[in-house]
Amino acid sequence: MSNKKKNNHFAYLIAVPAIFALLPIQANADSQEPSNSYFLGEVPTVLSANRLATPQLEAPAAITVIDKQLIEASGAKEIADLFRLVPGMQVGHYSGHFPIVSYHGMSDIFSRRMQVLVDGSSVYLPSSGGVTWSDLPWQIEDIERIEVIRGPAGATYGPNSFLGVINIITTHASQDQGSTAKATIGDQGYRRLLLSNSGSNGNLDYRVNLAYLEDDGLQHSYDSQRTSSLNTRLDYKLTTNDSLQLNLGYSEGPRDFRSADASQEREAFYSSLKWEHNISQSESFYVNAMYSYNRVDNQFTSNIAPGITSFTNNDQRAERLDLEFQHTLEPTDNTRLIWGLGHREDQAMAPLWLNNHKTEKSHLQRFFTNIEWRLTEQLILNVGALAEQNSLADNNISPRIALNYLFLPNHSLRLIASSANRTPTITEAHLDFTLKTSIGSLPHTTSEDNLESEQTEYFELGYHGQFLNNKLSGDIKLYRQNFDDLLSSKLTSSLPLIVDNRDSASSKGIELEINYRPSHQTLFHGGFSYIDIDSQSANPDYSRSAPTTDFNLLASTHLDNNWRVSSAFYYRDEMEWLRSENRLGSFKRLDLTVAKTVKLTGKEAITLSFMLQNALGKNETFVDGNHYDNRGFIEIDYHVH
């Protein structure tokens, strides 16, 4: 692995779309004769089972859907902020450019117990785990919807679906075609420019985004960033029943980290190619290949005591290659079967955590299946499992059984029992954190040989209801979750600390969510969570890792004359991120958005928006002394169809 990779990734970004451009283009169908085949011929499958949102009434999980309307209404400037809308989810910032997103706490700076997918490809960082949200090349404008699965779901979403899953679906390239130029300025040196173009040529639809972001980050914190990113999505209709989707994304730029001498250079490349074949309305399969690359250059020295200097080499390289095959079919009228296979190759170099410059590798094979069986019109049984063979830990099986009872057509009760595993990351499995100082090296934390996967058992009783012709929906769940073999180190007076599978914990709670959309112009969203985590461990203290209660409320409406106003309020009780050693007080955030759209011509429009975040003032986050303050933004968005 070297810097030469950067050039290779640029080459991919140019060469691969060029190959797509050479694919045969079918003549424009506008001239199709409006007889014969027009009525009786074939049309490419668009809303295939793989592209459809999971039906909440029948789903074997509690799901929060954050769609484009909710995203727009939230006024969020970064993807991570959207998860404040999810009951039970915590969003924090280790620094201005390092958001952390977790569900039900249990997270330190790296949220390792969540699965995050973009268009079906995991963006989980193979080296340290979690997701480095600011490295993702996707812009908030690229997102069609996000499905947050609140609970373990390995049987359908793959490894690391331990606490929950964030499933991000980007907008198909055939939608919202045209060109956009969007410029945003805000407090704390926020400057963002987005240029986007999408269109089609015969069977090929494309979207290309170019974005540049400058941001000084949190107040009184050394955490500015300058990030450039390029992102492409191509959708190609191979035949009536076959489609290809190519995603390519690249981001890079410097980030300040802790002090003036500790700046990082970061680079990330994500690519995926999916071939989907629809055999019939009820049967389809896809093959998805993804590759990601992350680079961090970050070496610095610091004075840790008079006359003693420490040297930190926080350079990181991480690569992931993943192949997945999934087949969906309906063997009988009342059953639906999903099964699939996957293979993953990870590699990472992280001298700070591994105390060497070696590239450590791991691989994983997986088989997953879920059968949905309609026992009667009212009863739906889901039985599924994920089986993993991982080079870093023992083989695992994560089963799930769920029963949905539709006691009325728009009202369902669900009972879920599942267990899941989390495999250690490369840096956990080979951990050797050693302090390098001017007076010598000091081994600080290492991991036990042969770490095992973390285990969890989960039970849920839930209700989902749709009212008023689906304009109003409500969801409530009661749950209990037990954790075993959690990875942590015993706090001793002598170094090094040893990480092993020593901790256990349990949590229980209740969550509510309400969505009301009386018209296309108006929406309300609300969420509430109560959680009680019990753990004997004092370090880290899992019981404080999530707030006891949190809630969010959002309202948005389009007024006459193309005005839009929205407001969101987020509250959470005090909490403490694991290993942050900083007890955070309660959090109250009020965001306001006012926007006006002016139609210039039939094809052109300008939207001017003003957003105020944290209108109620300061809120602490993660590291002692770091806080969010109120922050205004002005945005101008020019769009031509």
Added chain:
Amino acid sequence: MSTDVQTIKQQLKEEAAINRSHSPFSTVVVVVLGFLLFSPIAMAAKILVIGDVEHPLHQKLIHGLSKELTLKPGKLTILRPDQIAKNSLATTQADLIITLGLSAAKSVNNLNSDTPILFTLLPKVLADNFIECPTQLCPQKRGALFLEQPMNRRLNLIHLLFPDIKKLSFLYGDFSASSANELDELAKKAGYITDKAHIENKDQLSRKFNAVLEQSELFIALPDPLIHNRNSIPQLLLGSYRYNIPIIGFSKSYVSAGAIAAVFSSLEDLTKELTLLIQTFERSGQLPSAGRYPSLYRIQINRNVARSMNLHLPSPSLLRKGLLALEEGT
């Protein structure tokens, strides 16, 4: 009247003048289906089918027709549209001419023969132009079997699927202007509020589609190649899905692609319908002179899309019973 339809009409009139000058005797290329068996109830009428024998749909229809009808050998002749001008004899010797599709209809529109013509595999808006004699001097009886469903049947389906829905939207172009008027009138009569937009070119599609969706609970696809084609259907389906607004399609494949439901006649239905029309013709010498919509049809529902939108829809068999009851009631 739409530009497309006017163009076709104009072309037909121009061709009328040219075709009358063709010699009636030319090279004959006839495909005779020799596999048809003698039967005591075999049809005596000689039928000339004009269609593209290489077109899979035409092939299938002809094959189906030959199975449904029991014809004596040599009673069924098939010609391509480009062979008509040189084979006037075949047209005069036949008892009935059946055209498949637009090219075939054009090829016989100015035929100087008194053999009755039945136009098929055409939507109403095109078939009407052929039923109406281009020169006022057509020597033959003319009739048509339309491809699409009558508008009240589509509205009945909507009523059965979504009894609580009140706001309908649709887009129309020049081609579908008359269907749009009919839909608007019938929908309003049935108590619906409609929102519609006229599409002049494909650049307007996305913007106007989003605009009509804003006021809509259901979008109805009216057959129009400018609006609903292989390239535009993905953005229409994805756009409606974004706002949780179902689309009522007009074909089976539209439903497979992602529309919530459609009532349509399959090729098999049309073949059977055509068989009935031929049998009626042989008995009575009558053709549906004003054209007719298919009476045989089926209903397709996309269960996956319905589930994903949290919609509970009746089964196709129940819907079919409901449609029959409503049609009988009217």
